[in-house]
Amino acid sequence: QVQLVQAGAEVKKPGASLVVxxxxxxxxxxxxxxHWVRQAPGQGFEWMGVINPSxxxxxxxxKFQGRVxxxxxxxxxxxxxxxxxxxxxxxxxxxxxxxxxxxxxxxxTFLYWGQGSLVSVSS
Amino acid sequence: DVVMTQSPLSLPVTPGExxxxxxxxxxxxxxxxxxxxxxxxxxxxxxxxxxxxxxxxNRASGVPDRFSxxxxxxxxxxxxxRVEADDVGVYYCMQGLQTPLTFGGGTKxxxx
Numbered sequence: 001q002v003q004l005v006q007a008g009a010e011v012k013k014p015g016a017s018l019v020v021x022x023x024x025x026x027x028x029x030x031x032x033x034x035h036w037v038r039q040a041p042g043q044g045f046e047w048m049g050v051i052n053p054s055x056x057x058x059x060x061x062x063k064f065q066g067r068v069x070x071x072x073x074x075x076x077x078x079x080x081x082x083x084x085x086x087x088x089x090x091x092x093x094x095x096x097x098x099x100x101x102x103x104x105x106x107x108x109t110f111l112y113w114g115q116g117s118l119v120s121v122s123s
Numbered sequence: 124d125v126v127m128t129q130s131p132l133s134l135p136v137t138p139g140e141x142x143x144x145x146x147x148x149x150x151x152x153x154x155x156x157x158x159x160x161x162x163x164x165x166x167x168x169x170x171x172x173x174x175x176x177x178x179x180x181n182r183a184s185g186v187p188d189r190f191s192x193x194x195x196x197x198x199x200x201x202x203x204x205r206v207e208a209d210d211v212g213v214y215y216c217m218q219g220l221q222t223p224l225t226f227g228g229g230t231k232x233x234x235x
Contacts (some may be wrong), residue, residue, distance in 0.1 A: 035224070044215065044226050044227070044228050044229050045172075045215060045217070045226040046226075047222075047223050047224040047225065047226075050222075059222055061222065061223040062223065063223070095171060095172075100174070100177060100183075104156065105156065105158055105178065106177070108160060108219030108220075108224060109162050109174065109177040109178070109219060110162070110164070110172070110174060110217075111174050111183065113171035113172055113173070114171065115171055116171055
């Protein structure tokens with residue numbers, strides 16, 4: 001079965017960098033895009049960007065451009081989201097999500113989600 | 124960015140009754156390929172979101188047929204024909220037509 005397993009909670013100081021991992025299994029890793037979405041406490045969802053595990057190409061939300069980097073390791077089937085220059089308002093649960101299909105009709109629908117990684121940014 | 128507006132914010136329902144959630148976008152979500160890039164997700168308390176409806180009206184695998192999605196362009200509706208206790212949570216619509224992908228603010232469904 002398809003699984004996306006994320007690391008647990010982290011506490012970071014303002015100005016630090018964060019790396020969240022998303023280890024996948026149960027499907028062909030290079031066939032499905034992985035998106036990153038975050039949810040601030042008690043808030044809705046914010047899309048951060050997407051990576052194509054096949055070639056590593058990425059598209060980032062302009063809001064995070066310059067601060068976010070998404071990479072993948074095909075040998076371990078793991079996707080990483082790196083966010084730098086952390087601020088208190090980066091406190092959120094960060095989710096990775098795999099798309100429904102590799103086709104145009106499904107590459108922006110999130111069928112499988114990780115369990116989320118809670119990141120707290122505080123001095 | 125495409126702005127997604129959901130209503131109502133909160134929806135108390137009696138088990139067995141129907142419920143309806145509206146989602147409107149400030150731009151059409153109809154792609155030239157004929158698909159409306161509008162999905163519905165449910166986030167149950169303490170859980171990751173789960174996909175209910177994709178491309179406006181297609182139920183995801185395993186989703187009960189009590190759930191249905193309709194609409195086109197910029198006006199969409201999620202209907203639950205007979206609400207059950209297990210349906211409580213926050214429902215979100217999300218547009219996938221253009222980046223950044225954007226979500227509605229959510230509708231909290233609770234049992235009366």
